[in-house]
Amino acid sequence: MTVNLPDAAWRNRPGLDALLDALGAADGMVRFVGGAVRDTLLGLPVNDLDVATTLFPAMVVERLRASEIKVVPTGIDHGTVTAVIAGWPVEVTTLRRDVSTDGRRATIAYTDDWREDAARRDFTINALYADPVSGAVFDYFGGVDDLNARRLRFIGDARERIAEDHLRILRYFRFLARYGDDAVDGEAYDACRAGATSLMALSRERIADELLKLLGVADPVKALRLMVDGDILKPVLPEVDMQGVARVERVIAREAEAETQPSALRRLAALLPPDTTLAEQVGARLKLSNKARKRLVAALGTTPPPHNARALAYRVGVESAIDRLLLDRDVAPDVVRQIRDWTPPRLSIGGGALIARGLPAGPDVAKALQAVEAQWVAEDFPGDGRISEIADQTVSKFQRARQ
Known part of the structure; x- marks a missing residue:
């Protein structure tokens, strides 16, 4: 049975036709491959596009540059370059076969045999190619049937x-x-x-x-x-066990109830035992970025009562506050809605305003400013009029303490 690639929005992106022309689509020298073909057949959105070609990498670069298409040699030693069309990256890879592998990397050789290229891929549903001109799908290992059956095979x-x-x-x-x-x-x-x-x-x-x-x-x-x-x-x-999997399942349900975007990092936090020290160790072991490590640790911190959701978001950031609230099974998911689209305000006065009110310059200024901020947060971030009152009261308190 002949299968054709349905039309999809990504196939009409600006610059794609020029890219395909440059790579010899009319002569059968290039095909869409992998995820774009698979997801289009399933009716799913496509974000990343890969194409395979019989052209050697140097020729790919030469042709793209001749067509004034930006090209970046992202993995040219392994036959891959990235073409950039209208700000959209497209990976272009020369057909390959594995000469040797060690479980981490492969030594490759180029080929002009499409089936040989397909044979080195992992799953049948990832070894689907489509002709960009006719839309005909090339399936060498039963990937279309597996896709229709929701079956995953090596x-x-x-x-x-x-x-x-x-x-x-x-x-x-x-x-x-x-x-x-x-x-x-x-x-x-x-x-x-x-x-x-x-x-x-x-x-x-x-x-x-x-x-x-x-x-x-x-x-x-x-x-x-x-x-x-x-x-x-x-x-x-x-460290991961079935209790962790149960926590992930619960967090997924709570994300849906709170109508908030899923987060892989939040789910990783749920997968781990609730221990900030362990979270730091796992973050380091996985070599996560400093930002990701901090978020992982913050997610497993102590969650305040629900009515302090905005105070928590002010202190640790909205993203980390949502993580904590969703990880705490005792907090109703709808509490997240209080901060989901909230931008924490900034305290509108500084130490100079307290000095202008009569507080002597020195260490008391920083302490007093912290006290003003704490009261402002506790009162759920009132406006400038109330901030001025809090500042007056705080300065008076510190002045009395010095007498």
Whole structure:
């Protein structure tokens, strides 16, 4: 049965036709590949576009520059460059085959055989190509049928594919969570369990990136249960257990009730035991950014009573406050609505205003300003008139204390 790629908004983006013309689309030298084909067949939105070509990288660069298309040699040693059209990146990769692999990286050689290129990919649903002119879909390993059945299969032997790239273990569960049904492929699951210790050979940045992508899908709970039950995460995150998975499930439900955007980092916090020291250790182990580590730790801090939601947001930031409120099962999710679209104000006076009121310059100024701020926050951020009153009262209090 012939399958054609449906029309979609991304296929009409400015500059795409010029890019395809430059790469020889009319002569069959370039095809859409991977996620864009897969998601378009499912009717899902497409954000990232990859194309494959029979042209060697140097020729790709030459042709794009001749067509005045910006090109960045992002991974040219492995056959990939990034074309930028109307501010939109498109990854262009020369057809490849693996010469050797060690589980972390591959030595590749270029090829002009589309099936050979497809054979080196991980899952059948990711090895789909589409001709940009006719829209015809090329499926070498039954990916369309698997897509329709919501079935996730490795191409070829699962253990061999995992041995080629250990990250495919985590990718398997991410794709299972997003595209699979409730049934897991026994051969694939056994291969992931058998190869779990090989995750330790990967960089922590790659593990963190893939884990956060998994936690960011609509419902990763079933996949997480399988991972914990099979000791998949144990080599790199031994702290994670079924209680953590239950917390993630609860947070997902609370995100929906609060009508707030899902957050992979918030779900990671839920996955961990509620211990700020441990959160700091995990953040460091996964080599998260300083900002992400701080948010992870802040999410597991002590949550104040619900009526202090804005005070919490003022102190730790709106994002971290939402994290804490959603992680605390005793706080109603609708409390989040109080701060979801709120911008914390700034105190409109400084130490100079207190000195102008008669408070002598010195250490008392900073203390008094802190007292003014604390009262302002406690009264839920009143306007300038009330701030002036609080400042007068505070200065008087400090002056009396000095007498």
